[in-house]
Amino acid sequence: MRTSSVGVFKIATRGPGDVSGLMAMIGSGEIEPASILAILGKTEGNGGVNDFTREYAVAALCTALAPRLGLSAHEVEQRIAFVMSGGTEGVLSPHITVFTRSEVAQRPPGISGKRLSIGMAHTRDFLPEELGRAAQITETAKAVKAAMEDAGITETADVHFVQIKCPLLTSERVEAAAARGHKTATTSAYSSMAYSRGASALGVAVALGEVASDIQDDDVLRRYDLFSSVASTSSGIELMHNVVIVLGNSASSASRFEIGHSVMDDAIDAAAVVSALRSVGLGVQLGVAPQAAAGRELVNIFAKAEASPDGSVRGFRHTMLEDTDISSTRHARAAVGGLIAGLAGTGAVYVSGGAEHQGPAGGGPVAVIARLPY
Template sequence: MKVNVYKLPQNSPDDLTSLEIAITSGKINPQQIVAIMGKTEGNGCVNDFTRGFAVQTLKNYLANFVGQEQAGAIVYVMSGGTEGALSPHLTIFTSQPSAPNIPTRMGLTLGVIHTRDFTAAEIGSLTMVREVALAVNQAISVAGIAKNDVHFIQIKCPLVTSRDRLLEENYDGKSVSKSVTSYQSMGYSRGASALGVAVALGEVQLEDLTAADICQNYALYSTVASTSAGVELRNCEILVLGNAPTSTSDFVIGHSVMQHALDAQAVSRAIASTGQTSDRVVNIFAKAEADPSGELLGRRHTMMDDSDINHTRMARAVVGAVVASIVQDPMVYVSGGAEHQGPSGGGPVAVISRID
């Protein structure tokens, strides 16, 4: 497999100028696009419709080249919120069979998969954990990545709205309580999806997991999961990224785990793990979380107590600034809400670099 990665700026959620130029010039073949990750400039909460707007714009545009069915099979992960220095952008992943007689090396490869749609009762439940774990394992197998060479698994997952509860006759609130708000359901969905990754990779044993652990027992987590919830879908769209010796890609991926929001050393370790220098970095993907303990490096923080600005928005701004300062590029991917994604208050950070 040969995987290519392209990072393109956006002036608005529906701005495809850079993508159009790349396709028109022949730099990107739309037939080879398998996944698109984006940072959109909404609030990242339940009513952030910039995510769906961006996905709809991309699907309609790409359908002109590949048809509606293939355009719909692409994995779209739009993460809302470009607080602070974060700059809106798209990261395009293409995949094609390796040309004959091209030497292989340990390089970037990927797998993509869509789960079935989830009911409101299943979102944030053990059922979701199991379905995600199954899908992740399938994607890893198809990609031909050894599990210890998986460095980042990005999932876009659904949330539960009040209307979902009203329309779904069988919704009984057993998994996610009816008293849980739509915003809280985002956390449960992210958490269950992340635990699905942890189960797939053997970081957590399914038989040891209970429904009560989801968004409660944060000692259980994945070191490579990044999950983002949105109202624009009902299933999970999954992108698995890792290295394989059969790759002919000019890129490589590595990762580390931030222990807290200011853990710049973890970002540097992730860069170093690719075997390349910082000037070879294509993009960095990180999770951000306001430490639920209310402290950061032993000092009190107020991110959880602000009634005007959601704590996920503050965390994205903090981690975004840390990451951007290291690579001197504000066009990095930082996603808020890190339930079961790295240790409490921290989160996974992955780096894709170009190979020398």
């Protein structure tokens, strides 16, 4: 088994097209372009079907990285996994998190235990009528297992976060299916985002043994008792396959970083956030960035958020689903983002809306990456 060194860099952005921070770190030698495996970002769009800040950010990054890698911008997009999550409501701050991976001969002295590892895989392209259905679940489960192997992770318990970029339906895609005599899970582009996210999350759950493998089409967006505790899925218009990024800890990693996670039962579950921080040795002091005496440092927090589908939080009614002026996903991102930012001491955290089958209904996974002193 190869030994890999994984790096994690959080970089603030002034807008979706701002690549100056990344280019500065490349220029200083802190980041080697050829080692970049994935970039996760928060952009200041609306997070909806027409949120083009996501595409803009990816285009800007690919254009900037192309000459550094000796590739075309299109080839850069095929090589690096880009996942842009639109929506920085409330105190959430736009930023990108860059993950690098390079092979090393052996672990340096002082590195012990399991450390952060990252792996990536792709599904095949889906037909429009397969989105939100069993085919997407099955193919995603295969890709999760492939990404685990790529990461050198052998135990499902060592997987702490699975980020997936998945497709959505457009009117053209719905019409193409109909022309071939097939019906799609929905004809609404916005609703298709939820179906695709949900099926992708259930694929993670199947791969990791969190649920049985006999999930039916009708279970998606209906059986909310079926979910993954580590899945984070985000839908976009720019692809027709799933990009799967697995983050976990591996004995084959020589990284200075470690990842842990917990699961929020609802949108105000501060205890789960604290538990996730403590899982990587970080204490919590209100108003101060979490840290430990051993010199560990918070790098970033990744979480999912959604409005509880039953219309209440701990017995009290919420209005996120009834507000026709603002999408419920935007309400949820702002609420959960504020909660996590208060505990983390920073608004530069990755909180993504739409948590269908990602944690219990109304809740969601929360993962923390910490930098260790050695």
